[in-house]
Amino acid sequence: MISCGGSDPKECTLLFLNLLSETKFKNFHINLVIGPEFSFNLKNKINKYKSKFGSKITLITNVADLSHLIIASHLGLTTGGLTRNEFLYCGLPTVVLNIDYSQHKISKLIQDKKALINFGTMQDFSLNYESAKQSLEKIGRAHV
Secondary structure (H helix, E strand, O other): EEEEEOOOOOOHHHHHHHHHHHHHHHOOOOEEOOOOOOOHHHHHHHHHHHHHHHHHHHEOOOOOHHHHHHHHOOOOOEOHHHHHHHHHHOOOOOEEEEEHHHHHHHHHHHOOOOOOOEEEHHHHHOOOEEEEOOHHHHHHHHHO
């Protein structure tokens, strides 16, 4: 499951989709939540990725309560805001990409408790892309 909040102003959804397209996760079904404030441009970019994944991706809009989707998921990809906390509360194994350093500090504390995988901040992500990809590959092998 991918859910990057209500607006995803930094387009983290696209970063996750790109990463997944290069891993074994492209063979898994992905539920992608489109927040109510996603820009028209971001939605168009997401639809282009949907064509790469085909029927392996379901775009979900107008979600009043994420809990039923979270509980039905095996892995969550999200940013370091409230959605991260919802994933953790529901017990979903979670991978986090943080928008800024304040989110990263909290995610790091949670990672230290072995409760999530922290990809760092967006600035770190481009530097650690291959490491992030390897982490997802390892998770993918565990679910095959």
